[in-house]
Amino acid sequence: MDSSRRETIVQVTGVLAGSGIILWALLAPPPEGFDGAMQSVLAVFATTLVLWLTKAVPYVVSATASVVLLFALDGVESFSAAASGFASTLVFFLLLLLLLGQSISKVGLDEWFASELLSTESQSPHPVRSLAKYTLVLSFVMPSAVARAVTFIPIVREMSNAYGLSHDSDFERASFLVLGHVNPIASMSLMTGGGMAIITSELIQNEVRPITWLEWATLMVPPVILLYSLSALTAERIYDSRSEITEASNDRNGQPDAQEHTVDSNTDFTRDQTIVGAVLFGTVLLWIIGSLVGLPTIVPAVFAIFVLALPGVDIITTTDVKELSWGILFVIGAMFSILDAMEATGTLTYIVNLLTSVVPFEILTHWQSIAVLLGLAVLMRVFFSTASAAIVVVTPIILRFGERLQVNQLYLALSVLLIVGSTTILPFNTTSVLLSFDRGPLSNVDVAVFGLVTMVYAAVVITISWTVYWPLLT
Numbered sequence: 001m002d003s004s005r006r007e008t009i010v011q012v013t014g015v016l017a018g019s020g021i022i023l024w025a026l027l028a029p030p031p032e033g034f035d036g037a038m039q040s041v042l043a044v045f046a047t048t049l050v051l052w053l054t055k056a057v058p059y060v061v062s063a064t065a066s067v068v069l070l071f072a073l074d075g076v077e078s079f080s081a082a083a084s085g086f087a088s089t090l091v092f093f094l095l096l097l098l099l100l101g102q103s104i105s106k107v108g109l110d111e112w113f114a115s116e117l118l119s120t121e122s123q124s125p126h127p128v129r130s131l132a133k134y135t136l137v138l139s140f141v142m143p144s145a146v147a148r149a150v151t152f153i154p155i156v157r158e159m160s161n162a163y164g165l166s167h168d169s170d171f172e173r174a175s176f177l178v179l180g181h182v183n184p185i186a187s188m189s190l191m192t193g194g195g196m197a198i199i200t201s202e203l204i205q206n207e208v209r210p211i212t213w214l215e216w217a218t219l220m221v222p223p224v225i226l227l228y229s230l231s232a233l234t235a236e237r238i239y240d241s242r243s244e245i246t247e248a249s250n251d252r253n254g255q256p257d258a259q260e261h262t263v264d265s266n267t268d269f270t271r272d273q274t275i276v277g278a279v280l281f282g283t284v285l286l287w288i289i290g291s292l293v294g295l296p297t298i299v300p301a302v303f304a305i306f307v308l309a310l311p312g313v314d315i316i317t318t319t320d321v322k323e324l325s326w327g328i329l330f331v332i333g334a335m336f337s338i339l340d341a342m343e344a345t346g347t348l349t350y351i352v353n354l355l356t357s358v359v360p361f362e363i364l365t366h367w368q369s370i371a372v373l374l375g376l377a378v379l380m381r382v383f384f385s386t387a388s389a390a391i392v393v394v395t396p397i398i399l400r401f402g403e404r405l406q407v408n409q410l411y412l413a414l415s416v417l418l419i420v421g422s423t424t425i426l427p428f429n430t431t432s433v434l435l436s437f438d439r440g441p442l443s444n445v446d447v448a449v450f451g452l453v454t455m456v457y458a459a460v461v462i463t464i465s466w467t468v469y470w471p472l473l474t
Contacts, residue, residue, distance in 0.1 A: 007055075014054025018047040025073055037345045040073035045338050045347075049393070052331065053383055059327030063334035076341050085336025089298055090202040091329055096301035097192060098324050101143045103308050103315050104280070107272040109141075111151060127159055128174045132182060132232035136225070139186035141280050143194045149179045149432040153439055168441040170239035177235040177450050180436030181424055182228060184387065185454070188421050189224040191216040191297065192287065195328065195388035200417040203395050208409040214291030218473060219414060227422065227461045231454045238450070272315055279304050328388065335392045352400045361405055369405050373398050373412065374419050374462070378455065381420045386431060390420050411470055415462045422458035424451040 025043035030036055044066050051062040069075075070082035085091070131152065138148055156175040157167070165171050187194030191201045191213050197220075204211050269277065286300035309316040342348040361369050377394050384390035395416050402412040424430045427437040427447050437447055 010054050011056040014050050014056035017054075018050045018056070021047045021050070022069065022073075033350060035345075037075055038347045038350065040075035041070065041338070041341045041345050041347045042351075044069045044073065044075060045342065048334065048338060052389060060330045063327075063330035066334045067337055070337065070341055075345065081344075082341070083333075083337055084340045085338070086333035088202065088333065088336050089296075090198060090336070091333045093202075093298045093301060094195060094198050094332065095324070095329055096298065096305050097143050097194075097198065098329075099305050099316055099320060100280075100283070100301065100308075101147060102320055102323070103276050104142050105147055105151075106320065107270065107276050107315060109273050109276055112269075112273065126236070128171065128178060128236040129232065131156065131159075131175055132178050132228070132235075135178065135183050136186045136228055139183075139193060140190065141284075143187065143192065145184040145187050145194060145432045146435060148183055149435050152179055153435075172441050173446065174235045174239040176436040176440030176442050177238070177446070178232055180430070180433035180440075180442070180447075181450050181454055182231045182235060184430060184432050185224060185228045185231060185422055188417055189217070189221045192301075195332075195386075196391055196417060196421050199332065199388055199391050200395060200413055203391075203399070204410060204413050207396065207399050208413060211410075212291035213287040213297050219470060222469060223418065223461050223465045226464075227418065227454075227457055230457045230461075231422075234453055234457075235450065275313060276308065276315060279307055328386070331389055332392055335389075339392075339396050348396065348400055351397065352404060356401070356404065366407070370407060370412070370415075370466075373401055373405075373407070374415060374459070376401075377416045377420055378423050381423055382425050382429065384429065387421050387429075391417065394420065408466075410474065411466050414470075415466065418462055418465075419455065419458045423455040 021043050025040050028039075030039040034042075047069070048062060048066040051057060051065075052059065056062070057065075067079075067082045067086075071079045076082045135148055135152060138151075139145075142148055142151075156172060156179070159175075160167060160169060160172055184194075184196075188197050191197055191211075197216070201211060201216060283300045283304040286295065286303065287297060289295070290297065290300060305316060307313065339348070342351075359372060361372070364372065377398050380394045381387070381390040384393070395413060398416050399409055399413060401407075402409055424433045425448050427434045427444065429451070433447060433451075436442060437444075
């Protein structure tokens with residue numbers, strides 16, 4: 001059976017399963033402990049997850065349908081309540097950051113930065129390490145891990161050519177592990193680093209307590225850099241590209257002829273690159289200052305986009321807005337709407353009570369309970385095609401468990417982010433991994449094994465952070 005037919009079968013199954021769940025809500029009496037509103041909300045929640053996991057219809061369509069169903073099935077009292085998630089700061093903040101990231105790619109700042117890697121590191125004895133270093137640095141100004149992967153894949157190809165290596169070499173395997181698995185980890189270091197961090201910060205703001213951009217950076221940069229470094233070094237060691245490169249260099253009489261395969265590198269910024277670079281610097285500066293004076297994080301982002309869209313600047317245009325990933329924005333807005341409804345009707349509390357009765361938390365120690373919660377997060381994460389979608393569904397449920405078990409809510413939310421953002425078992429679990437799997441020499445075994453390695457590293461980093469580092473700061 002070819003992949004397109006298999007995909008169609010999965011999609012049709014998703015539509016049928018979702019329809020069956022809605023029919024259950026319409027025709028079946030509510031289970032014991034449920035009322036009609038709770039049954040409707042749970043049915044919409046389950047149907048939405050099925051449609052998202054099977055990708056039966058575009059995300060915008062399934063997200064819109066979930067909002068309408070919340071209202072039509074009397075899960076909420078009004079349509080405004082059904083669409084409450086779209087009023088979240090998160091949706092607009094992520095929209096602004098997507099535009100900002102798009103402007104970086106549009107003016108070629110990402111390509112300029114990446115070309116410096118080849119021009120300055122093409123003869124490095126540790127090219128995989130250099131690749132990881134440059135990807136990490138770029139993550140502080142370019143939120144999208146997928147965009148970073150797309151930027152560096154041609155650079156990896158060029159470096160392979162420069163060293164005279166084939167495209168199924170150990171160097172490329174290690175490099176594509178860095179671009180697929182390790183690269184997204186960097187996005188967790190800053191609150192504005194990508195969808196995973198933005199969603200988690202919003203959930204912390206709503207469910208736990210206020211957290212500023214600077215506080216997030218203080219809490220997360222050291223753990224993320226440790227996790228990133230361990231993962232990158234392991235990728236380099238799993239496939240010993242250094243000996244391969246040394247051998248190739250010797251075969252080519254000492255040094256690889258990098259000059260034959262270089263990307264043009266120009267140290268001078270263009271006018272648009274200078275503007276975007278200056279705006280980025282100003283935005284980060286305002287985020288830092290704003291953390292100290294109480295300026296909302298979304299304000300500097302609005303300022304940045306407004307400047308880039310001004311007449312005469314015209315870096316962000318109507319076309320750029322049309323090309324945004326509207327699907328992920330609708331997914332987040334719809335899921336926050338569903339979570340609001342689950343909270344208002346008591347459905348979330350019911351689910352937590354049900355799972356608590358199944359898992360014997362009362363006989364577990366404090367640390368065993370935390371381990372079980374993070375294990376549940378990993379288990380649920382495997383079913384999602386993006387970590388951002390997993391976090392928006394998983395984190396509120398885990399936080400509610402943590403509240404019941406009197407676990408530190410802030411530490412738990414950050415830990416869920418670290419473990420979910422570091423776990424990729426199947427190629428479709430993370431977009432950058434799927435991209436690397438598709439364009440590189442990685443196998444399903446490579447993806448699963450290294451995904452388990454980064455998951456274990458995340459568990460180690462969480463333990464160190466929870467017991468040593470975070471208590472020093474809070």
